[in-house]
Amino acid sequence: MFSKDNKKVELKDAETIIGPSIRVKGNFHGEGDIVIEGKVEGSIKTNNFLLVGEKAKIVAEVEAGNAQIGGDITGNLQIKGYLEITSSAKIIGDIECSEISIEKGAIINGKCTMIKNQTNSHKSKLEEEEEK
């Protein structure tokens, strides 16, 4: 298996990478950090970090610990911790998270519900790692 040298989440550091030429159909459940640059239909689930790139197209129910969304998602998002939506994102579906930031230009059509923080937030996770 591939191992990672540091924890800061970037494309090159994820445990699972779905590249731009890949189409995934079904229940895509990963255990570590996931980067999606391709297409996914079905469901996506990870307890860790999910990065959806600008060119990604997702038609799926999405569950993650923390997430950064830059692509198209049609489906509901359930993020336990921190959700960062960047300007290129287009989300059609309901969002549930405990912390959120939305960059100017992002498109969201759906209900947004803030829930009680269930896990450490993205920021506190990084802070913890820095302390280590």
Next chain:
Amino acid sequence: MHIYIYDSFVNQKKYDATAARIETRITDLGLNGKIVRLGMMNSVDEVIENEMKKGAKTIIVVGNNTIFNKAVNAIARTTQEITLTRRIPLGFIPVGKSDNDIAGFFGMGFEEDACNTISARRIQRLDLGLANDYYFLTEATIPTNGTDIEVDQNYSIQIQEAGNIKVINFATTTKLPKNFSSSAVDQVLDLYIEKKGSGLFSRKPNEASQSIIPFKFITILNKTKPVIIDKSIQINTPVNIQIAKQKIDLIIGKGINF
């Protein structure tokens, strides 16, 4: 006892001098043992099974990638069949440069240098992948064209551009993204998909076109192309791939870390 198994091509006259040099070096190092030359009447599987049952201490194959993979399979299979508890390491003496790159990835050296590696006896216990009934140590590969993959019976993968699919236990020539490394000691296989380089002179994939997916069980389907394991054995699809319960004790060269 050391058992030396010579692939049939090593019996050709043009390899006489090489074989003589190897045997002299083996004698100098005090590694003498029984020599078995493969031919029409015997196979590497039979020889290894018989010698393991008789109590061989070390199996050493002399030849190229193909006999190396066959020996890996024979040792893993026999260990399972006779529920062997003692470990029998596999050594490898590559002869000739053709179809013989696996030894380099494990730092074994060639011909006489490989004898020195066997003498040093650095033994590493390594995972094996299992593709249908065949074990592999390094990679299983197939082109992306016409290939469908089902992962962990949960989801399917379709690849929309030309490239290569590799199931990696131990990466050989694969240029992995920065900060990634492959390990053959963690009981996990990775599915690696790379798009062919798009530029006129670019044949290597860049990081943005690579996909990496750890898995427990995959099925590979392709109507026309086979899966190739350890750069030598072809297996027609459908091919089910998973990590094997069996492991191999391999004599490796210095400077190779897992």
